[in-house]
Amino acid sequence: MLDSILFYFFAGVAVLSAALMVTRRNIMHSAVFLVTTLLAIAGIFLQLRAEFLFITQIIVYVGGIMVLFIFVIMLVRLDVALHRVRFRLQKFVASLVVLALALELVVILALADKLPASLFMKESVAANHLPPNSEALAGSLFSSYLLPFEIASVLLLVAMVGAVVMAKSRRRSEES
Amino acid sequence: MSDTSFQNATRSNETLLGADELVLNMGPQHPSTHGVLRVKLKLDGERVRGAECVIGYLHRGVEKIAENRSYQQFAPYVDRMDYVAAVSNGLGYCEAVEKLLQVEAPPRAKVIRTILTELQRITSHLVWLGTHALDIGALTPLFYCFREREEILKIFEKYCGARLTTHAFRIGGLQYEAYDGFEQDVARFCQDFERRIQDYVDLLTGNSIWIGRTRNVGILSAADCIALGATGPVLRASGVKWDLRKAQPYAAYDRYQFEIPTGTNGDTYDRYMVRMEEMRQSRLICLQAIESIPEGAIFGKVGKVIKPPVGEIYHSIEAPKGILGYYIVSDGTTQPYRVRIRPPSFVNLQALDKMVRGHLVADVVAIIGTLDIVLGEVDR
């Protein structure tokens, strides 16, 4: 019972925040509502017993990516950028995407009784009885998925170095 | 006070070449400009391209007032210029008028004047050290410096009744005899002071953060100093060994042995070291002086009415902040025709533009602090 209440709370917050996010005129408000959406989703992860994913969502997504978004919003002159973007088909593409998602939802709900119940909701368990999430993740990451892990880290390194190089060369070209 | 927006909005100035320059205003009300000084910084991103000082917020018309006061009446006004080092202002003025009158203060007066002036030099440098360290972020030296300064101010209060604007000297000598226990008080202070200077050295001199904030910051070469007219510790830190106490001795300075500290680079760290060493040397002068204060009169042959002969005189002394000069023109009446004061801070401040070029905005505060300016003197 409590689980349902918590789930509906998190889900409600997520849906409401997402709706507010896309309808706000002020872009900073949208960013803040995106933050609340992500936090609510993190709560749902926790309910699904994926505590590592929960904290990674908070650290990486909210604490890293959203901070980056907010930096960009603050430091980029948006009125100039907005005038340049003239994508006329935006409404059409958005309706297509919504249609696809709705179709997906309908299919899932129709086939709901054919899917195992444990896929949708798990009973809550005391936090210290959860299956050790981080250890299992680490174990598979460093044994079976070692190569993709290393490739991903090299990719991140390349992206970081590239960003530094691009920023430096722009500053040098500004100075000259 | 510290969280009010003390900067105005910035404007973009188009220079002749069409490049954009940002002007940042460090307004008259600022915790770190040591008074009401307005500095307009021309910025290029983070780097400072130049600084323009707007002064005059503390102008009180002191030189004009002098034209309507008698020579003795003007003496207290002189204290209020460099209010941190009032005694040396008084020394310069009294000696200038004595030179005009062609009288000399008796030896006892000269020695006591020297002791009090050297104590005042220590106080001025202590105030400088405390506030400069505070600007750079060290919170504690300020309180230690003011604790030492308190002892000296007590000596001044016992001597002449005032702590800050002392009016300690009179034209022709001294009014007050050194009180009983004067030598003991000064000796006790000098004995304690050596240990206290070590406290400041421990806190700051070897500290890598302090060195990082002050080394190579605000470099002023010797040629620049001489061209700009900078004097005092600013000049000596750039390597020029010029101190009026040795070059043109006044009061009783020719009697005592002391060193003139100089620096090599002319950066903020060197100015810090020079002033620290000057405090030590002042202490030595005081110790030597109280050994042998000559007996005798304390007031020379000066009548009640001072009417100097027609003429003009320029007399300068080594004030804690630099060379303080008085140019007095007399027209034979009891009131001077013109008193022009050459304040060290006013001339030193002109070097600010040269010193801040190429530095970051955060260094400007350190550079203003290292010049050791007092706005009372800059604006008069």
Next chain:
Amino acid sequence: MTVLLQFLETWWVQLVCGVVIVAVVPLIAGYVVLVERKLMADMQARLGPMRVGPHGLLQPIADALKLLIKEDIIPRDADALIFWLAPVLSMTAALTSMGAIYFGPSFRVAEDINIGILFIIGVSSLGFLGIILGGWASNSHYSIIGAVRSTAQLVSYETAGGLAIISALLLSGTLRVSAIVDAQASNHMWFIFMAPVGFFTYLVASIAETNRAPFDLPEAESELVAGYMTEYSGFRWALYFLGEYANMIVVASIATTLFLGGWLRPFPNVHWLNWIDLLPPLVIAAVGAYCVYRAGKQPVKVQVWFMWAVALSCFAIAVLYVLPWLVQPLRFALPGLNGAFWFLLKISGYIYIFMWLRFTLPRYRFDQLMHLGWYILIPLAIVNVFAVGVALLLEAEFGWNRWIAMIVTTACTLAVSIYLVRLQDKRSAAASSATAVTSDSYAG
């Protein structure tokens, strides 16, 4: 209705602890401010707050009341929602992250989360959003720049701090808070002795994390660019301020748990030192006795009563500590009480180091700060993680004694750090000699 009762029945302890945290921590943070002011005064040869209450003990209450009744000023073009949200977010992040801290073997809000340390770090990093939103919402160019600088500083030092934590986590093998402390108990040694470089790195990183001196340029008074807190006054500012001090407590708790043995007493497993367990009540009773001694010297009657009240509460707490020794059925509370005492003592020691450094050291300039973080601290932390890993590997694969392996690798890490610092000195000396310019004063 039954759902509510069911909920309360299972979760009442956590609810009470949560309420205690939200209600009590701001008060404690206020008293930490008072302690800081008194310590600062002591190191500066003066007395600090003395008037409000005996020895200034009621000063935080007076300050809180003053801030509460101040006029609420919002800049004209500021975004009201975000202006309101930012300090709330900052404070909430700090308080929520306290939920997973074990103040003793049994004092906590959240159950023993499997990702304990990661939770604390992750949720406290939500405070960055509070800073950056606060700077933006003030609608002042300089607040934004101050906020951006502050966030850049926080992010850089968070990396270094995280790497330092990893070195301790390697030693404990788990993220779970209670298991980390148990690992230190079973190793018979706090992790600070096994990974001292990690502790030092975390110390520096946590000072920068909480915007304390010498890394407090973004919020310094005498700098040109005003910080993100400029436009906040009254209680909003108090929220930021308390968030900063709550963050200090969180960071001290992390360091204590990971490096200083958490709630373990010194020498936890040495039996002949068991009498150390008697120290907590004695120390508290001694504090109470000192209060009684000072009570006689207070000038005003009200202050005398107040000191007596403080003394009596100290004695009450001491009695609470002694009771389980005397009353057998209450023995179960003993580890909890002792653990809480040692934990709070260690947090206080860590925060004392913060304050000591604030009063002693000048401030780093921003570029020097970033230089220190990226050029010195992060490489040092990376090398440290590598070194600790190598030490563990040596112990596991080659059968080395853990101590010898640790000492060897720590020596290597220190050698690398000395090399890094020397390299930086050489580079900065070269840079400064290159900028020595002769200029013609008469030109232009």
